[in-house]
Amino acid sequence: MLTKNEDEIMHAVYDLCDGTESCLISPAEILSLLPAKRKYNYEKIDSVLHELMCDGYFDLISSERKGEKMYVINLKEAGFAYKRTIRQRRRDIAFRITLAFVGAVATFIFGLIIKGIFG
Numbered sequence: 001m002l003t004k005n006e007d008e009i010m011h012a013v014y015d016l017c018d019g020t021e022s023c024l025i026s027p028a029e030i031l032s033l034l035p036a037k038r039k040y041n042y043e044k045i046d047s048v049l050h051e052l053m054c055d056g057y058f059d060l061i062s063s064e065r066k067g068e069k070m071y072v073i074n075l076k077e078a079g080f081a082y083k084r085t086i087r088q089r090r091r092d093i094a095f096r097i098t099l100a101f102v103g104a105v106a107t108f109i110f111g112l113i114i115k116g117i118f119g
Contacts, residue, residue: 009045013058
């Protein structure tokens with residue numbers, strides 16, 4: 001399970017790679033896709049990218065182009081499956097909410113039956 005920071009940065013990386021296996025990304029491009037209210041900086045992005053690399057989402061190579069830091073990112077299986085994982089997580093949450101609602105309705109109906117029998 002990814003933290004909120006990891007999830008936001010992985011979402012940005014996945015969008016920038018646009019479904020291709022590898023891409024060349026600058027920290028400024030990643031920063032432009034992240035919410036401004038979270039106050040990301042280049043060091044935080046770099047550390048989170050390294051954590052995602054250690055978790056097996058992609059291979060990460062840092063380089064420089066014209067004095068600007070660049071990342072060469074090669075998505076692995078977990079990186080390609082990122083969008084599917086998000087959909088699956090949303091489906092699981094919707095199922096849990098539905099199950100809780102059905103349980104509440106069943107409890108209410110059972111309460112009415114018991115009240116009708118003994119009331």
